[in-house]
Amino acid sequence: MKQSHNKNHAALAEDFIKDDDHVNWHDGALWYIREKRDIASKQIPEWEALRETASKIKDNVISNLHEYLLQFEANLKKNGIKVYWAADAGEHNAIVYSILREKGIKEMVKSKSMLTEECNLNEYLEERGIEVINSDLGEYIQQIDNEPPSHIVLPCIHKRKEEIGELFHEHLGTEKGLCDPTLLTRVARKHLRNIFLSRRAALTGVNFAVAETGEYVVCTNEGNADMGAHLSEVQIASMGLEKLIPKKMHLAIFLRLLARSATGQPITIYSSHYKKPREGQEMHLILVDAGRTRQLGRPEFRDSLKCIKCGACMNTCPVYRKSGGLSYHNTISGPIGAILAPNLDMKKHADLPYASTLCGSCSNVCPVKINIHEQLYAWRQVIAKEGYAGNAKALSMKAMAWTLSSPGNFAKAGKAGRWFLSNLPFVVNNKFNPWYKQREMPDGSQDSFSEWYNKNNENGKKK
Amino acid sequence: MSSREKILEAVLQNQPEKKLLPEISILKRDDRDAVPGYMQVMKAIGGSVYLVADLTAVKILINEHFDIAKRVVTSLPELTGDYELLSPTVAPHTYDDIELAVLRGHFGVAENAAVWLTDELMVQRIIPYICQHLAIVITAQSIVPTLHEAYEKIGQAEYGFGAFIGGPSKTADIEQALVLGAHGPLSMTVFILQ
């Protein structure tokens, strides 16, 4: 896999921002999705009540996880689904392998699952002679380019259509230069249909798992999870422990929030509730810890387990938009990735909490009201205390620099909650935010960030 | 100790003091005529929707809009004179070549235009996904305002598989350009029986 483990976020982002036009396109595309989210949320008068309720339900889940896990397991068994528990990525992968090996299966189709990306499942199985094909179009494109997804909802948002056309030319034999999105999608549709029809095993992720009933819900727009699952004789679902919700009626709240927050759609096209295997089919579900119980034990970070993986915090983040998801060198990128990753490997991911301006836009859009920016700040303190901060100063300076290099879209973020200084006075005196120490601070209550910036920076006026 | 025991023990150790579930009944909407809202959203997300008097009208519209020379399947006994009745027992793969599937849905949801179907109504789970075009028949009275009323309606009903389907399959993975017809149907049509 094309992945750089030895470069930090700042260095990787430098690579990404070399192509000015491309960065501006990326920045604008994500901001456009953020705006669609705003429009969709404003059509729901009870939007804030929904967020509040979702957050409280997740509070309950986190505080009662032990009981819900037992209840879910018992109900899964009652429904005829085989349950497995995996402490880490290695154990998860070994379980999948053993299920396939027992059936003599050599090929599997997989729908979008960040967890299996996190576990490097594809590589693991390929080393053991099992071919895996990702069926989500964006993930398929990333797979043939041997690159991880750069966004949890939009896996290849960082790629231009010409690049994708070239990949299709190379791997699917399309005409050179063909890059029309509709035509490329048709080619992929035809190719993947043959994959769906010929694969005996299908793996899906899980969006929500209902303790009360032992069913799990998978949300897609493409229909790829269902095409794989309903044609397979062996269906496997991998889920992190935190995906549980107490009751089926709670799905209403989460499904109302998820797609609107992610892409501005009123609901994903398919919200599939898997409960029992069909005649002649086996269903397996793997519950994965992989650091989640550890995060549960960190009071200031446990709320990160509420995440429903909508991607809204990425779309709104000025640093993410300007630096691209791959610069986060972690499966989950963006603001949420930056608070999940240090839990997995604090040393390796020590740079990520610094890839932020702490503007708080992420927390404002989060459908489950995770205090993301406060956790980013808290991680900086932990990382410094543990002695991993290293060149922290340089890193947070970089994050600021990208944001400032083109304040256009940040201006819009600024309107959502005026210039963050006034909202977040605590960051001013934070010694891990050297940017603040070296510059005279404007009065936050007067100007929006970009207004201040334009007044104070010549470069800002060029754009 | 097995991983199961280890994980459960770590969860018990690390989970914070119990917080109660919030009251969610406040989120429910008053019942009102949800049909116009439903139709508006369905059109906005790229689907087609018709208000019809009966199944004869459905047939006329299907003949007008779809290539019925190709394979058309249905779960509705009333339509089997014209189309092939779905079989619950053949291999799902044999439905790879269906042009149009006409199914009944339990109900529609106005806020997102989704229709709730369970495996009983799909006959085979693969049908609403593998067809090139999908048509679903619901009744006007069945449409609820939001997902809250939808889950209330589903209640504790039994199914092996159930789904909200809200529009033709779609992707915007290539440069955010919207393309209808990713892996599932290229189009979705809902017939609302008055």
Ligand code: SF4
């Ligand atoms: S942290 Fe919140 S906004 Fe970000 S992906 Fe998770 S749920 Fe969405």
